[in-house]
Structures are given as C-alpha cells and as structure tokens.
Amino acid sequence: MxxxxxxxxxxxxxxxxxxxxxxxxxxxxxxxxxxxxxxxxxxxxxxxxxxxxxxxxxxxxxxxxxxxxxxxxxxxxxxxxCKSGAIQARVAFKELNELQKTIVDLSERLAIALKRQDELYESSGFIQPDYQTVIDMIEDGSQNNHEYQWEVSEKLKALGGEYDLKYWPTRSDIVESIAFFEEIQPPPKHIEISENTLKGRTSxxxxxxxxxxxxxxxxxxxxxxxxxxxxxxxxxxxxxxxxxxxxxxxxxxxxxxxxxxxx
Known part of the structure; x- marks a missing residue:
C-alpha cells in the first residue's frame, strides 16, 4: 500500500x-x-x-x-x-519494597536460628537425627526439576563425595546470603513508568x-x-x-x- x-x-x-x-x-x-x-x-x-x-x-x-x-x-x-495503570504500578512498587525488607528480616532471623540450632546440637549432648548439607538442600529443592535430575544431580553428588563439609557453606550461610543479596538491591524500576510517577501523587x-x-x-x-x-x-x-x-x-x-x- x-x-x-x-x-x-x-x-x-x-x-x-x-x-x-x-x-x-x-x-x-x-x-x-x-x-x-x-x-x-x-x-x-x-x-x-x-x-x-x-x-x-x-x-x-x-x-x-x-x-x-x-x-x-x-x-x-x-x-x-493512564491513571489506573500508574495506581497499579504504585501498589506493586510499595509491595515490592515491603517484601524486600521482609525477606531481609526473615532471612536474618532464620540464619540466627539455624546457627543457634547447630550450636546446641554440638554442645548440649543431644544427637541430631539427620544433617542437611547445601547439596541436600539443592537436591530437595529440585525434586520436581527433571532437567536438574537428568543433567546435574549426579555430578553435584559426586562433588559432595569428593569434598567434605568444610568446603561447603552451611544452611545458615546460604540463608544469610539471601539477606545480603536483598539488602544491597536498589529500589525496583518499572520498564515504562518513571520513578517520579511511582513516588509522586496520582495525576x-x-x-x-x-x-x-x-x-x-x-x-x-x-x-x-x-x-x-x-x-x-x-x-x-x-x-x-x-x-x-x-x-x-x-x-x-x-x-x-x-x-x-x-x-
């Protein structure tokens, strides 16, 4: 045409x-x-x-x-x-910021609890029925991931057998890393709506x-x-x-x- x-x-x-x-x-x-x-x-x-x-x-x-x-x-x-789209974005912006703080707080508290649990099992005379390594965590979390099971699982287990626990992070280390990662993240940015719009009054x-x-x-x-x-x-x-x-x-x-x- x-x-x-x-x-x-x-x-x-x-x-x-x-x-x-x-x-x-x-x-x-x-x-x-x-x-x-x-x-x-x-x-x-x-x-x-x-x-x-x-x-x-x-x-x-x-x-x-x-x-x-x-x-x-x-x-x-x-x-x-239009305004309705900006309002929805503002609500999501607020929730994302609140969730970031919540994740940091919960991760820090969980890491402290996990460390304290380890200390008690090591010093109180109680026997821990089982021990979850970082490899166990990955395995447990990937049970429904068939690609992981097919391509990665055996290789990771082999690494676990080759290197003892001193070479791996503990559960509390992993959880602490979540808190650290979230804490250093900048405020979320929208792909279309400006920061001034997200933080300002609706217009x-x-x-x-x-x-x-x-x-x-x-x-x-x-x-x-x-x-x-x-x-x-x-x-x-x-x-x-x-x-x-x-x-x-x-x-x-x-x-x-x-x-x-x-x-």
Whole structure:
C-alpha cells in the first residue's frame, strides 16, 4: 500500500489505518484498536504531532526508517500510561519494597536460628537425627526439576563425595546470603513508568507526560532524546485518553510538568 505524501496528517492517518487493518486481520493488540481508531477519526486534532514527526524523520515507511512507525506505535500504546495503570504500578512498587525488607528480616532471623540450632546440637549432648548439607538442600529443592535430575544431580553428588563439609557453606550461610543479596538491591524500576510517577501523587496528566517522555530515554528503538513540543504532547494526551472537553490539557500544563520534573 502506497502511503500518500500530500501532507503529514494524510500520511500518518493512512499509516495508522494500514496498521490497524493488519492487526485486525491476525488479530493482535486488540486493546489498542479503539485508540488507533480514535487517532484516525481525530487525525486533524493531531496535525501538530504529525507535522513534527514527519518534519523530523521524513515521509518514511516502516521498512525505510523505523522512527516514524515506532513513534506512532508508541503514541497509540501510550494509553497504558493512564491513571489506573500508574495506581497499579504504585501498589506493586510499595509491595515490592515491603517484601524486600521482609525477606531481609526473615532471612536474618532464620540464619540466627539455624546457627543457634547447630550450636546446641554440638554442645548440649543431644544427637541430631539427620544433617542437611547445601547439596541436600539443592537436591530437595529440585525434586520436581527433571532437567536438574537428568543433567546435574549426579555430578553435584559426586562433588559432595569428593569434598567434605568444610568446603561447603552451611544452611545458615546460604540463608544469610539471601539477606545480603536483598539488602544491597536498589529500589525496583518499572520498564515504562518513571520513578517520579511511582513516588509522586496520582495525576493522569503528570503520569502520562513523565512515562511518555521516559520511553525516548530508555534503551529501545525509539529515537533517543526525541521530544514532541508541549502543544503536540497535549494533543496526544487529549486524543489518546479521550478526555472530555472540560478536562482537556494544554501545552502550558505540559510545559509546567516538564519543567518541574526536569530539575
């Protein structure tokens, strides 16, 4: 299909129509169909967006220059940056941080208990009915892992027979390593939603702007560092999120958000 090059709006509108038709024929990406249809129906409202995109990268089809295609795709997929998605991410972010602290605490307490158990069996006169080595732990934990049983088990057991206990970590050493690993981990990062969005107050517009712009800084095939103008991004938000007339955002609002969170 030859795409019209009369205007950027005509070109991008035809581009999206073709992608939507292709997606429906498979069918794939069904959750984005309504957004793509809205971009087609309201293409005139996105004329600044299309002018800036084609002005930067030219009338290039997806096999000539990936930037036009991937940026348009980024626009219709940006519907996931709405408030509900950010709220869910915030809840998961909070829980992950709490779980990290819990794992550190439980691991440290368990390591202390295991060490104390060893001390008592060594000094109190009680006989330990059985002893679990690190190899036993791996074996017990891998009972349902057929690949391990087939490829690794016998080799590890052979190593256990070759080297006595002084060469291996104890159970408490292993548990302590879990606490150490978790304690030094940085806060979790979302692949799409920015740290400012995760830590800030809920706001449809702010969350969208920060997450949308962040994608152009991430390691992907989008044009690195590219930014739509404030007015263009406002038009994207109004169309993609289908905001009502009394909730429409403006270029000034985008400018304030970008300035505030760029410092």
């Amino acid at each position: 030859m795409l019209p090059k009369t205007t950027p709006t005509a070109f991008c509108q035809a581009f999206i129509e073709r992608e939507l038709e292709s997606n429906k024929s498979k069918p794939i990406w069904m959750s984005y169909w309504p957004v793509m249809e809205r971009m087609i129906d309201r293409a005139d409202e996105l004329s600044i967006v299309f002018d800036e995109l084609i002005g930067k990268f030219g009338y290039s089809d997806k096999y000539e220059n990936l930037y036009v295609w991937l940026t348009l795709e980024h626009i219709w997929m940006s519907s996931r940056f 449809d517009i702010k969350d969208f702007v920060l997450s949308f712009d962040k994608k152009f800084n991430d390691s992907n095939d989008l044009p690195c560092g590219f930014r739509f103008s404030n007015n263009a991004l406002a038009d994207i938000i109004n169309v993609v999120l289908d905001l009502p007339v009394d909730k429409l955002t403006t270029g000034d609002a985008i400018r304030i958000i970008r300035y505030r969170y760029s410092r």
